[in-house]
Every structure is written in structure tokens, then in C-alpha cells.
Amino acid sequence: MEDIRSITREQLEDFLLSKNEKKFRAGQIWTWLWQKGIGSYDEMTNISQSLRDLLASQYTFRHAVIAQEVQSKDKTAKFAFRYYDDALVEGVLIPSGERVTACISSQVGCPLGCSFCATGTMGFVRNLHYSEIFDEFMLMDRRARELYGNGISNIVFMGMGEPLLNFDNVMTAIDRLTAKDGIGLSPTRITLSTAGIVKGIKALADRKFPCGLAVSLHSADPVVRSAIMPVNEHHSLHDLQAALVYYHQKTGERITFEYLLLSKVNDTRQAAEKLARFCRPFPVKVNIIEYNETPGGLYHRSYPNQREEFIDYLKGCNMVVNVRQSRGQDIAAACGQLVKNKR
Ligand code: SAH
Ligand code: SF4
Numbered sequence: 410m411e412d413i414r415s416i417t418r419e420q421l422e423d424f425l426l427s428k429n430e431k432k433f434r435a436g437q438i439w440t441w442l443w444q445k446g447i448g449s450y451d452e453m454t455n456i457s458q459s460l461r462d463l464l465a466s467q468y469t470f471r472h473a474v475i476a477q478e479v480q481s482k483d484k485t486a487k488f489a490f491r492y493y494d495d496a497l498v499e500g501v502l503i504p505s506g507e508r509v510t511a512c513i514s515s516q517v518g519c520p521l522g523c524s525f526c527a528t529g530t531m532g533f534v535r536n537l538h539y540s541e542i543f544d545e546f547m548l549m550d551r552r553a554r555e556l557y558g559n560g561i562s563n564i565v566f567m568g569m570g571e572p573l574l575n576f577d578n579v580m581t582a583i584d585r586l587t588a589k590d591g592i593g594l595s596p597t598r599i600t601l602s603t604a605g606i607v608k609g610i611k612a613l614a615d616r617k618f619p620c621g622l623a624v625s626l627h628s629a630d631p632v633v634r635s636a637i638m639p640v641n642e643h644h645s646l647h648d649l650q651a652a653l654v655y656y657h658q659k660t661g662e663r664i665t666f667e668y669l670l671l672s673k674v675n676d677t678r679q680a681a682e683k684l685a686r687f688c689r690p691f692p693v694k695v696n697i698i699e700y701n702e703t704p705g706g707l708y709h710r711s712y713p714n715q716r717e718e719f720i721d722y723l724k725g726c727n728m729v730v731n732v733r734q735s736r737g738q739d740i741a742a743a744c745g746q747l748v749k750n751k752r
Contacts, residue, residue: 410467410468410469411467411468411469412468412469412470412471412538412540413442413464413468413469413470414442414443414470414471414538414539414540414543415538415540416468418435418439418590421435421438421439422435424467428463430460434456434460436590437453437455437456438453438456438464439590440590441453441456443543443585443588443590443591443592444590444591444592446543446544446546446547446550446592448470448472449470449472450464450465450470471492471493471540471541472544473490473491473492473541473544473545473548474490474491474548475488475489475490475491475548475552476489476490476491476497477489478552479740479742480556480740481736481737481738481739481740481742482739483736483737483739484504484556484557485501485502485503485504485736485737485740485742486501486502486552486556486737486742487499487500487501487502487737487740487741487742487747488500488501488502488545488548488549488552490541490544490545490548492517492537492541496517496534496535497517498514498516498517498537498545498568498569498570498747499514499568499569499742499747500512500513500514500545500548500549500568501568501737501742501747502549502552502553502556502557502561503736503737504553504556504557504559507559507562508559508562508563509553509557509559509560509561509562509563510561510562510563510564510565511545511546511549511550511553511561511563511564511565512565512567512568513542513545513546513564513565513566513567513568514537514542514545514568514569514570514747515536515537515542515566515568515569515570515571515572515575515578515579516533516534516535516536516537516569516570516571516572516574516575517533517534517535517536517537517569517570518531518532518533518534518535518569518570519531519532519533519569519570519571520532520533520571520574521571521574521604521638521639521640522639523604523625523637523638523639523640524636524637524638524707525627525637525669525671525700525703525706525707525708526703527703527704527741527746527747528569528570528747530703530705536570536574536575536578537570537575537578538578539577539578539579539581539582539585542578542579542582543582543585543586545568546561546564546582546586546592549561561594562598563598563599563600564586564594564598564599564600565599565600565602566579566599566600566601566602567600567602567623568747569747571603571604571606571640572601572602572603573601573603573606573608573609573610573613574606574609576609576612579601580616583596583599583601583620586599587599587619596619596620597619597620597621599620599621600620600621600622600623600665601613601618601620601621601622601623602622602623602624602625602667603622603623603624603625604624604625604638604640605624605625605626605638605640605641605644605649606640606644607644607648607649607651607652610622610624610649610652610653610655610656611652611655611656613656614652614655614656614658614659614660615659617659617660618660621662621665622656622662622664622665623665623666623667623696624649624653624664624665624666624667625638625666625667625669626666626667626668626684626687627667627668627669627671627675628674628675628680628683628684629646629680629683629684629686629687629688630675630679630680630683631645631646633674633675633680634646637671637674637675646687650687650690653690653691654690654691657690657691657692663691663692663693663694663729664688664691664692664693664694665693665694665695665696666688666693666694666695666696667696667698668684668695668696668697668698669698669699669700670697670698670699670700670710670711670715670716670719671700671708671709671710671711672700672708672709672710672711672712672715673709674708676711676715676716676719677715678718678719678722680719681718681719681722681723682722684723685722685723685726685728688728693728693729694728694729694730694731695723695728695729695730695731696731696732696733697716697719697720697730697731697732697733698733698735699711699732699733699735701735701738701746702738702746703746720732
């Protein structure tokens, strides 16, 4: 049976009309599904029991549940979501002043296997459906209101998985989250992070992607990048740079890079020079990330003086550089620490 949240608004209207129901019911049902984010037909209080039964006889209603919640001493909260098939993914809430940022997963596991990332070690299980991504938002938004008094203000697709390898579902989820008849978040409050899927970046450019884009670069040296990010084998730095030139031309946006400093791997003076050279064709912002330990991790954080030299070199090239503080490390909720095995 098809899931009620797999169909379009038009399909819902057609179904209701074919059953001699009024068209405006579709609007009411849509609001329950995509604005109020309910978890079952029983919650549709302005819909008659007979219509609810009719819907239930035609469409299943799959809804995620929170399987686990852990809170950090810095108020970050990490959640495990369980889906209909027992698949689990993680999401994180990061409060900061009035702002609450939700870090959302796009896949169960990840096929790209970066050597520094805990998610990469668990392999790939499956893509998340857009309604499953939407559920992560809804469930965490409700908890954010309870925990911090504010709902989610910002979303980053920096949880488990590579969003551009689940392109259509991620785009539809963003559509539901930003739609007027959905959650209505501003696209400027959403950031998608990619390991550098060339075709996906071009597709974003073609649709003038209204959200933020961040590219996890981590090295501008082909040998080093391939060693830590196998994705580089099929999405070379050369092709990635060309795709980003295209993205900049189409959107006029600055390119944001994530750069994870790994001691003696990608934090040398030579590495900084290569990074600066790679960034020449477009205006950039570089977010420097500190390495978070992962189980059995192979790497070490850069020494503070090495990090400062690296940053100073980039700033000397007139590049915009930010140092990102990691949160939630005590509960393994920081970047790259998300991993979940079945049950
Ligand atoms: N797959 C996408 C989005 C999820 S990863 C991507 O790779 O961009 C989100 C961010 O966390 C990426 O920038 C990733 O490189 C970073 N990350 C992964 N492992 C990390 C670790 N151990 N410490 C710090 N950051 C890490
Ligand atoms: Fe996948 Fe991103 Fe982790 Fe690499 S860093 S394994 S692309 S989730």
C-alpha cells in the first residue's frame, strides 16, 4: 500500500473527488500532514471518522518515532529516530541564544566512506524518504520547544549521509519545510553540506538553489583528498572546481568550504597554499573544523600553533575564514560522530 505522504496534493485531490468528497478536504488533510506534522489519522480532528477510515483503507501512514534521546552538558541534544523498518538515524539540536539549529540526516549510513567520519564506517543502508526527513524535523521541533522554549530556526543537512546522493527526496523535504502550505521556513535558514557530488552541485545551480551550500573539501591535494575521501576518485578536484565555478555563476553566491584540520595530513603550509590556489576562481568562505574523535579513529587534531599558521596564511590571501566550535562532543553528537547500528 502506498503511504499517504508519498502522494502529491493533486493526487490527494483526485482521490477525494473520485470518492465524492469535497476538494477542500484535500487542503485540510494536507495541513495536517505537512504543517501540523501529525503522526496518525486519528489526529485529524476536523475530518470525519468515515473519511479517515477511507484514507486508512487506501494509504498507510508511516511515521518515525524517537527511539533515544541524550542531552549534553552544553544543552545540545542528540536523537535516534526509528523508522517503519527499524532503520535508525541520528539528528542533533544545537541551541545558541534564540537560535536552535537542527542537524538532520539524509541517508541511513553513507556510501562515501570518508576515513575520518563515524558514519562512513557503518556503510550505506538506504535513502531516507522525504517524509522521513520531514519527521526528523517535526519530532525535534516539538522537543526544541519543550527543551529551550523555541522551535527550530535553522537546519543543516550535516547529519548522516550524503544529501546529493538522495537528491529528489532532499529537494522535496526542503520544499515541504519551506512551502507556504508547509512549515514556511526561509530557505536562507537551511544549509546543505556535500562531500562534492559534481552532478548534484550542477543540478543545484540549474535550479538556482535558494538555500546555503557547503562543500566538505578537507584537502585541495588530489592524493591526500583521495586518501581521506574516496569520493575524490570519481569526483575529481578539477571537476569539483568547474562545478563550483558554474554554481557561482548561476547563483552569484560565495562558495562555503568545510575544512577539517587533521594533524600532519592536511594542515601544512603546503596544504594551505593548495587550498588558496583552489579557491581562486570564486569568492569563498572557509569554515575550519576541529577533528572530533571517532571510535577507532586514525587521526589527531592539529596542534594550536599549526592551526593558527594555517588560518593566518589563508587570511593573508584575503580569504574569509571562520573557526567552527564543535558542540555535544560528550554525547558523540558532534560532526562526524553520528553512527547507529540497527537496534
Ligand atoms: N555527507 C555530507 C554531510 C554530512 S557530514 C558531507 O560530508 O558534507 C557533515 C560534516 O562533518 C562534513 O563537513 C564532514 O566532513 C564533517 N565531519 C565528518 N567527520 C568528522 C569528524 N570526525 N570531526 C569533525 N568533522 C567531521
Ligand atoms: Fe558520508 Fe559526509 Fe561522513 Fe563522508 S563525511 S562519510 S560524505 S557523512
